Amino acid sequence: MYWNTRTVADLETELVGVEAEISEARARQTVLVNELDRAQAPQSDGSRSMVEWVQAHLDIDHSTAQDLVLAGRRIGHHRRLSFRLADGSATFPRAIAALKYAEAGATSREVEQSFSRDLDGVGRLMAQRRRPTPGDEHKTFTGRYFTMQPTLDESSYRLWGQLPGIMGRTLEKAIHQRGDELPRLPDQASSRGQRNADALTAIAQDSLDGIDTGGTTPGPHVTVFIDATDATENPSPTETAQIAYGPMVGPQTLEGLLCSGRIQVVGVDSGIPVVTSRTTRAIPRAIRHAVMHRDGGCTIDGCRSRYRLEPHHILPWCHGGDHSIDNLTTVCWYHHHVAIHGHGYRIDPETPPMRRRLTRIPLPSGTDPP
Numbered sequence: 001m002y003w004n005t006r007t008v009a010d011l012e013t014e015l016v017g018v019e020a021e022i023s024e025a026r027a028r029q030t031v032l033v034n035e036l037d038r039a040q041a042p043q044s045d046g047s048r049s050m051v052e053w054v055q056a057h058l059d060i061d062h063s064t065a066q067d068l069v070l071a072g073r074r075i076g077h078h079r080r081l082s083f084r085l086a087d088g089s090a091t092f093p094r095a096i097a098a099l100k101y102a103e104a105g106a107t108s109r110e111v112e113q114s115f116s117r118d119l120d121g122v123g124r125l126m127a128q129r130r131r132p133t134p135g136d137e138h139k140t141f142t143g144r145y146f147t148m149q150p151t152l153d154e155s156s157y158r159l160w161g162q163l164p165g166i167m168g169r170t171l172e173k174a175i176h177q178r179g180d181e182l183p184r185l186p187d188q189a190s191s192r193g194q195r196n197a198d199a200l201t202a203i204a205q206d207s208l209d210g211i212d213t214g215g216t217t218p219g220p221h222v223t224v225f226i227d228a229t230d231a232t233e234n235p236s237p238t239e240t241a242q243i244a245y246g247p248m249v250g251p252q253t254l255e256g257l258l259c260s261g262r263i264q265v266v267g268v269d270s271g272i273p274v275v276t277s278r279t280t281r282a283i284p285r286a287i288r289h290a291v292m293h294r295d296g297g298c299t300i301d302g303c304r305s306r307y308r309l310e311p312h313h314i315l316p317w318c319h320g321g322d323h324s325i326d327n328l329t330t331v332c333w334y335h336h337h338v339a340i341h342g343h344g345y346r347i348d349p350e351t352p353p354m355r356r357r358l359t360r361i362p363l364p365s366g367t368d369p370p
């Protein structure tokens with residue numbers, strides 16, 4: 001059997017040789033396409049364009065037909081390229097890439113140099129050379145959009161969109177900068193995507209505070225409805241809540257909202273609001289101020305962030321923790337909402353008051369709600 005006797009090198013030589021034959025055949029096709037184009041072939045069968053005609057008659061895909069017509073019309077203007085295609089020293093895709101590069105204004109020397117790059121590399125050279133026309137610019141600008149879509153129960157959102165280059169770069173820079181300012185967690189590396197999400201939320205939060213209060217003392221952002229039948233004073237750790245006209249939140253998020261003080265809690269019995277328990281469930285303003293004054297900054301060991309400092313319950317409210325000053329400690333926004341109420345860390349109560357450490361160890365079961 002002869003294929004057993006051939007080496008990889010032999011097979012490769014033959015494979016490359018066949019590609020050269022394909023190039024030569026494509027070169028002959030480009031000459032024919034050129035002649036058919038001059039003869040206005042599409043008119044013979046009502047095709048709307050030469051590309052459509054070639055696509056239909058050769059039974060090939062649209063982009064190959066486009067390449068054949070482009071080569072048929074233009075490769076004759078670039079003699080070196082047409083020779084390279086005809087003698088098989090450039091493959092058809094390579095010749096097309098070089099042709100497009102030349103047509104975009106590259107010198108013949110630059111075109112020659114592009115042969116040392118792979119095809120993606122030539123694509124990047126092309127993109128750098130392309131100058132958007134006012135028409136392109138207008139299209140990109142008017143096509144700008146940014147969409148946010150909640151899932152059915154609004155427990156999460158999907159975000160996507162498309163922006164003109166400068167707007168995109170501005171957004172990217174602001175988000176990356178803010179993301180880099182956020183502290184790092186000791187044993188949990190967050191991905192760039194996660195940091196982007198945290199940064200975007202932090203920026204939005206700043207903006208809301210600015211509007212609500214002129215940047216001084218934040219008022220409530222959201223109203224949360226909870227089931228009042230058993231949860232008003234003794235909420236269970238598994239309690240979920242419905243934000244007014246908005247998302248369903250889980251117990252972790254609810255606890256975080258209670259710490260942040262920017263919520264109003266309304267108890268609901270069979271759909272009817274029965275009690276507003278903001279005073280008992282959210283930390284009273286005087287106590288917030290006292291705690292933050294006492295601590296002066298984020299109390300997590302090594303954290304120097306002063307961004308959006310908030311008091312947090314060391315023993316969570318839902319585990320029976322109260323608003324006493326000793327049960328509260330000041331943490332920065334990132335440690336509070338990302339590390340603690342997001343990732344589920346908690347403050348190790350055994351650590352010194354100004355050098356708190358985070359722990360993953362769950363609370364002992366004895367500290368369940370009374």
Ligand SMILES: [Zn+2]
Binds near residue numbers: 255
């Ligand atoms: Zn908290």
Ligand SMILES: [Zn+2]
Binds near residue numbers: 303335
């Ligand atoms: Zn911190």
